[in-house]
Amino acid sequence: MATTTESNPPAKDSKGLSSLNEFNLEKSILRRGLATAAEIDACKAHKAKLASKDESKGLLEIMVEARVLTKSQSMRLLKEAGEANRRVEIPGYQVIEKLGKGSMGVVYKARQTSVDRIVAVKILLDALAQNKEFIKRFDREAKIAAKLSHNNVVNAIDAGDVNGLHYFVMEYVEGGTIKDVLDKNEVFEEKMAIRIVMAVAEALAHAHQRGLIHRDIKPENVILTKDGNVKLADLGLARLTADEKWAMSEAGMAIGTPYYISPEQVRGQVDVDIRADIYSLGATLYHMVTGQVPYGGETAQEVMRKHVDKNTPFVPPDHLNTKLSSGLGVVVETMMAKNRENRYRNPDDLILDLKCLLQGESPMIAGQKPDDLATLAEGDVEDTSRGISEAQLIEVAGYVNGKQSVIVALAAILALSVITNVVVLATR
Incomplete structure (x- = not known):
């Protein structure tokens, strides 16, 4: 699914949502658990029935009237659909749908046309794109990601900016x-x-x-x-x-x-x-x-x-x-x-x-x-001059004493083992 061109725009309902965005809207409602597939189908059927009578209502409006959604939920969904409707054009990529939104950017599912593969594209939020520091942070994230190439890391593919859009292309993971x-x-x-x-x-x-x-x-x-x-x-x-x-x-x-x-x-x-x-x-x-x-x-x-x-x-x-x-x-x-x-x-x-x-x-x-005793011997553990309390010193001392007891016991066992081996060899 690719974004449609302006020369051939999809049909729109009375709420200004394209058929493409209404499809994505349904997916968003289902994904969030705001309504069941049966409830959505019933509202869509009612919408089609109204359309046959030359009465036009948007799907969200119908879902609110049917009390499937609240008014506030519909307003929030409509706002998000409007944001998704904003054209995102990046050379070499066809945006398919919005996947989510974070503190720094919006993530879209897209197709990399040169190799015909699905990718994820992160776009820096418009509000942050006006700030040089946030642009710097966004670019830095892309460059850091590019340093990694591992099967257990979401890998970076591309990054750049075009027409004021700062983007970062990543591996798409389902x-x-x-x-x-x-x-x-x-x-x-x-x-x-x-x-x-x-x-x-x-x-x-x-x-x-x-x-x-x-x-x-x-x-x-x-x-x-x-x-x-x-x-x-x-x-x-x-x-x-x-x-x-x-x-x-x-x-x-x-x-x-x-x-x-x-x-x-x-x-x-x-x-x-x-x-x-x-x-x-x-x-x-x-x-x-x-x-x-x-x-x-x-x-x-x-x-x-x-x-x-x-x-x-x-x-x-x-x-x-x-x-x-x-x-x-x-x-x-x-x-x-x-x-x-x-x-x-x-x-x-x-x-x-x-x-x-x-x-x-x-x-x-x-x-x-195993390294604690060596660390203490090298003087790397904080002393009183660095703010360690008496209680902490007692705790460390007790820990070291405990370790020393273990070491003494191990040494005794080792010595006994050596003596036994000598005796065995002597009797052969």
Whole structure:
């Protein structure tokens, strides 16, 4: 389906909607669950009956009269249909329909005529296109996306501007998101959740290798395709880890989504790295397997405070959903450690533990923290001069003592093993 040309416009009803847009309107109403297909068909039949009597009424008007839609719903739909009716012309692309609207732009389904394939085209909102800073951000998103080429990432195809329209062409992906499933009050089975999160972790590993962080991992940004694949989408908040100028320009800003944001993002730290994405992925996994977000609250500020506050208790996912393995609980706790030094260092370490869980084995890295003693020895742990409390020092000391006890026990076992081997050899 391609956009019609001005020389041959489609017929319009009394509400000014073309037949093409009325078709898209029906799809929008069904997709949102505002009416059933039977209700729409009944209203369309009534519309046709009126037309046969030379009485013309728009479909929305009829649906309001039939109390299928409210007046406010019809006004909102009519406004959106009007926006969709605005001609979007980009050389080489034929716009088919509007897919959705975000904070930065409108996304359309289109056909790339040169290779006859379906793509998604994101257009910067008109209001934002008047601001050079937003244009810069939009272009930056396209350039960052172009740095990635992975099976688990929605890949970039093209970008540019024409006649005042700033556009970004992406791979078109059919499917729903994790959020769509959660919105139905469904909970993911453990192994299915692990496979999905592993795919996202592999996408993050690819981004990490290229010095990129996503900064907005959440259920609605993970697409579950119809063919069973997983795609990470929306790089609107992504940035290069090494871009210090960019980081400093956002210092003190809490960038991310409250339910899934990492503590360091809440604080507005400039040295955010891949471990922030691992935290957000952990919060997403938590939601997937429990049906609840890790931290709730009446306001965004309250939720974000809980991510940071060490005194706010963290309820392990396997305590909420007793069908989950304790291994998964430990993995999620490690992903969501408030102190990022206690999280997985990189996506590859996380992937290793997820593979262990899929094989029915205990995680190799989560809960072990083999580098903590070395970190303490190197003096990398915060001391009192950097604001660590006495209680925290006691906690660290207790942790180290516990580790030392384990090391002593292991050394004793190793020594006993060596002595036994010597005795065996001596008796041969």
